[in-house]
Amino acid sequence: MLAVRKTGAYPGISLDQISEPTAPGADEVVVEVAAAGICGSDVHVYEWSTGYAFMKSKLPVTLGHEFSGHVVSVGPGVTQVALGDLVTVIPTRSCMRCSYCAGGAPNLCLDRDTVGLTRDGAFARFVRVPALSCLKLAPDTDPVLAALIEPLSVGDHAANVGEVKSGDTVVVLGPGTIGQAAMRAARWRGALRVIAVGMHDESRLLTARAMGATHTLDLAEIASLTDAVLAINHGRLAEVVVEATGHPSSVSAGLDILCRGGILVAAGIHAVPVTFDLTRLVRNSQQIRGAHGSRRRSWEMVAERIALEPESVRPMVSIELDLADAQLGFEKCLAREVSKVILRPT
Ligand SMILES: [Zn+2]
Ligand SMILES: [Zn+2]
Structure with a gap:
């Protein structure tokens, strides 16, 4: 064969x-x-x-x-x-x-x-x-x-690790498939706003919309990510940020748009070590949590979702x-x- x-x-x-x-x-x-x-x-x-x-x-x-x-x-x-x-x-x-x-x-x-x-x-x-x-x-x-089901369950696991709740604003950095899966999962969990962020990513951001993003931002077209998030979210920062780019600057950028007490889920694979302002994270009581793979429960849930709403x-x-x-x-x-x-x- x-x-x-x-x-x-x-x-x-x-x-x-x-x-x-x-x-x-x-x-x-x-x-x-x-x-x-x-x-x-x-x-x-x-x-x-x-x-x-x-x-x-x-x-x-x-x-x-x-x-x-x-x-x-x-x-x-x-x-x-x-x-x-x-x-x-x-x-x-x-x-x-x-x-x-x-x-x-x-x-x-x-x-x-x-x-x-x-x-x-x-x-x-x-x-x-x-x-x-x-x-x-x-x-x-x-x-x-x-x-x-595999990539969707990875996204569901990331949303679970980030404790996405009904009414949350979730920013997903990176509109690749894991990012798209996290967007869909965040909507399934009741997130009110899901903001997809890309860089020269016109076609993948279009797909992100279809996968549940309520807003999209292309970094190539905006001056400040923080300002753009505040504008969309009525002056508030996000409760959860999912990092799915693997780009070294994205953790720092993600913490900038995360509210005090918020959770940044690191789901991207980074080829080089990342630097960020730890003291600011401490003072803002923010958390960074790693999410890798998924659990069987996510697989079962995604399989049932696909049976119920395949077009989603x-x-x-x-x-x-x-x-x-x-x-x-x-x-x-x-x-x-x-x-x-x-x-x-x-
Ligand atoms: Zn895979
Ligand atoms: Zn073992």
């Missing part, structure tokens, strides 16, 4: 013919992939930017961790899903032995493996995964939208391509021309 793989510790991907996965072992299933999204982290892996050296010992590996598909083969002992079920797969599997797992927080596990990063993923027709990682979906769920998340999908055109899909992501690119292996 055709597979999009990372084969070496250098930039690029390769499209290779590889053998189909072997029969599932105990507690495993094989999923025939219906749709798989290209994630920002896949693009980092493509570029081979810093922070992905952990993959080196696992190469070559088939990429793809945001996906849906049908169960086509079931190993011994599997009870969670059955042949023919439409599922999405929580890509990160926790060890269930470390102190975090034992303490009931498997999302903080020290020893995780991830489908599509450290074991073969879904940019191929078939993928073998642990049955416990599958989330069974309503059979009439659109498989393309089901492939969005569809704008995130920019294009669907055959798996054979993966290179083109990555190039569009690199050019920041698109939100989510969906690859379809069949």
